[in-house]
Amino acid sequence: MSAPKVSLGTWPTPLEPAPRLAAALGLGPDDLWLKRDDLGGLGAGGNKIRKLEWTLGAALADGAEAVVTTGAPQSNHARLTAAAAARLGLDAVLVFPGGPGASRSGNLALDGLFGARVVWAGDRDRAEVADEVVAELGKAALIPFGGSSAVGAQGYVESARELVAQLPDFTTAVVALGSGGTMAGLVAELGPDRVLGVDTGALADPLPVVARMAGEVAETTIDADQLRVRREQVGPGYPHFTESSAAALTLVARTEGVILDPIYTGRAMAGLIAAVKDGTLRPGDKTVFIHTGGLPGFFGNADAVAYAESQLTG
Incomplete structure (x- = not known):
């Protein structure tokens, strides 16, 4: 698939090791990496x-x-x-x-x-x-x-290629699944086995959407049942700040000094943490967390701000 393109971002985005977060999860120091698409340059960054x-x-x-x-x-x-x-x-x-x-x-x-x-x-x-x-x-x-469309998903074909060049032997890329285009682009380039999506609840059933877009981009057929998606992090619904997201935000901030947002990357990291606990993601494998940004949204979420303020001491 080809389409015209304009230049808006600063690429490639950094790929950073997260050894203290990895240790907190029981992983090795080289097992966990952050793909910093929150540092894309334009308008406070993001995927x-x-x-x-x-x-x-x-x-x-x-x-x-x-x-x-x-x-x-x-x-x-x-x-x-x-x-x-x-x-x-x-x-x-x-x-x-x-x-x-x-x-x-x-x-x-x-x-x-x-x-x-x-x-x-x-x-x-x-x-x-x-x-x-x-x-x-x-x-x-x-x-x-x-x-999110087959056209827009091409941006994450490019991100996947960046990632392969930065860390060729990574095993799994973990990403928030919202409207579907980010995961679709990754799946189109990397294949379903190397991408783990964490559903945020933005769509009632995102799997057919991702499968369709990924298939259009890759010009092949991808079935929804081929996709790896965790759906337990939706909680009471898309706009809500969940306890597991709060725990994920706190852990990442206190181990790596990196801020997640309450709706997307917070849920995605909570899904990554759950996947380590249940053995889906294992020590010795290289896992990449795609940080899709969203920091300004943190300050627009009253529950997230109240939670952060409650953590103040002294």
């Missing part, structure tokens, strides 16, 4: 930059002067779409469900700083509202939810 290089490349090739996308109010994808649009001289419209709440911190504050216009969909389907906005604007491109 969506890689997808936007392709989706916005296609939009510009089609003559778009504005981009429209959807997500939750604390969407990392929406924040980075706004940042990328600012860099490329495009207008950005972000369609969110419901209405404005009491807090506009975290990603929402950055959306405003980047100059994006927010449309609140209320009780209506946000995809339907987004289609209406595209029609009203004229020369506008609709960027899919989470930036």
Whole structure:
């Protein structure tokens, strides 16, 4: 699959060893690595930059002067779409469900700083509202939810190639599974056996979505039952800050000085920890955690902020 592409990020992102975290989990010092896609450069970083290089490349090739996308109010994808649009001289419209709440911190504050216009969909389907906005604007491109499409997933084909060049003998890449495009790109390049997704609850059933996109990118058939996915970390639902995510955030911060977000990377690390405990990930194998970013969303999650403040001593 080929498509036009724009340059938005700083590549390759670092691959860092995590020996103190590995020791805390009972792994060897060379068994655990962090692929720092949170350091991608644009708009506070994150995995969506890689997808936007392709989706916005296609939009510009089609003559778009504005981009429209959807997500939750604390969407990392929406924040980075706004940042990328600012860099490329495009207008950005972000369609969110419901209405404005009491807090506009975290990603929402950055959306405003980047100059994006927010449309609140209320009780209506946000995809339907987004289609209406595209029609009203004229020369506008609709960027899919989470930036996830076969086009956007090509960004994670590139990330997978970076990773292989950095650590050829790694066994498993662990990644948060949200809208599906990040995992799909990794699976398309690395194969299903080397990728372990941790479901965050963003989609009711993400496996067919990942399988379809990965198959389109790899130009082959990938069945959903071939995918390795852990689903026990969803807890009470996507927007909720779970106890296992809180524990993962604390452990990573205190062993490696690295911050995770409460919804995606927190759940993904909790899934990695559970996989070590049940023997899915074993000592002696090299495991890579794909850090997909999301730090601004931490400050938009009241429960996560309250939890962090409760850890203060002195």
